[in-house]
Amino acid sequence: MLGDLFKKKQEGTSLEASENRYRRIFEAAQDGILLLDFQTGKILDVNKFLIDMLGYTKEEFLTKHIWEVGLFRNEAEQKENFATLQEKGYVRFENLPLETKDGRHINVEFVANAYKEASGTVIQCNIRDITDRVKLTESFKISELRYRRLFETAQDGILILEFSTGLITDVNKFLIDMLGYTKEEILTKHLWEVGLFKNEAEQKENFATLQEKGYIRFEDLPLETKERKSINVEFVANAYQVNGTTVIQCNIRDITDRVRAEAKVKWLSSFPEQDTSPILEMEKGAGITYVNPLAVALFPEIGDLKMSHPYVNESEKYFRELNDTDRNVERREIQIKGRWYLQDIKFISPDRLRIYGHDITDLKNIEYKLASGKSFN
Helix, strand or coil, X not given: CHHHHHHHXXXXXXXXXXXHHHHHHHHHCCCEEEEEECCCCEEEEECHHHHHHHCCCHHHHCCCEHHHCCCCCCHHHHHHHHHHHHHHCEEEEEEEEEECCCCCEEEEEEEEXXXXXXXXXXXXXXXEECHHHHHHHHHHHHHHHHXXXXXHHCCXXXXXXXXXXXXXXXXXXXXXXXXXXXXXXXXXXEHHHCCCCCCHHHHHHHHHHHHHHCEEEEEEEEEECCCCCEEEEEEEEEEEEXXXXXXXXXXXXXXXXXXXXXXXXXXXXXXXXXCCCXXXXXXXXXXXXXXXXXXXXXXXXXXXXXXXXXXXXXHHHHHHHHHHHCCCEEEEEEEECCEEEEEEEEEEECCEEEEEEEECHHHHHHHHHHHHCCCCC
């Protein structure tokens, strides 16, 4: 008899210790916890975390039903959710709006489980504040949408590639229009299959450089469109991390017009090089800044003479006279090393002249003989 009493006392003590232990866990939990009557949804118990979260006192909680604390305010929705919980013993909402006592709106993750205890079936609701997480997710979505708009409206072609394979995973509209492929066609290709790096050895070398350095740039790369039209592009590729995965972004700028313009400038600038007359350029205070091959051949000492050359000695006068008269060209005759030259002095800018020298020695000799009455024999 005494043994039975002692055993019952031990069991009671153990039960009390267990209850105290779970009460401490209940009160110290960092999620809100509610215990509800299974049949009515009336709140039977609430922990401190949820009291602080929602702003009600414990006494206020214990007079309410679950839908009276900012959840399931719509009666039809509440009945449907409770019917599901009663049927399945479980319900979960990953992002549920909840209103606090003072009218603030927060986002919660809501999980409810039904289980049996000695007094009957009860419902435990775990309520986790995920407001910061939801705001961060929304921020990411807004940021992603913003960058997607930038991606789609960029006036350069953009490709996103798998780092290890070079397979194209995304492409913007500008490059679709530039190359003439559909988006679906481009997304089945590797980088070197859209008119770049067709040579396999070159492709492997370039990719090895990109994988090693995380960056590669080509200032003028020929690219072939779907219609086999050749264009010039500036190509820049960067490797970077996205959610722990390395990807490659390629920016492709059409520089065909620029390349053609540069070629035209180079072609035009080659004329002085090819001219059969000596040509020089001078700048104020800098002297002779350019001589073509014939001028160098005729005046090999020109590089040493610099500011003391006869052309240079009168340059300030040329600058002044052309400025004063608003003329673009001045013509002068000058004798150098026994030969006569007709100078066409062209005003390029306020600080720059170009001098074309035409050899008129033979003409001057004829004029001299005519003037002196000498025979041409």
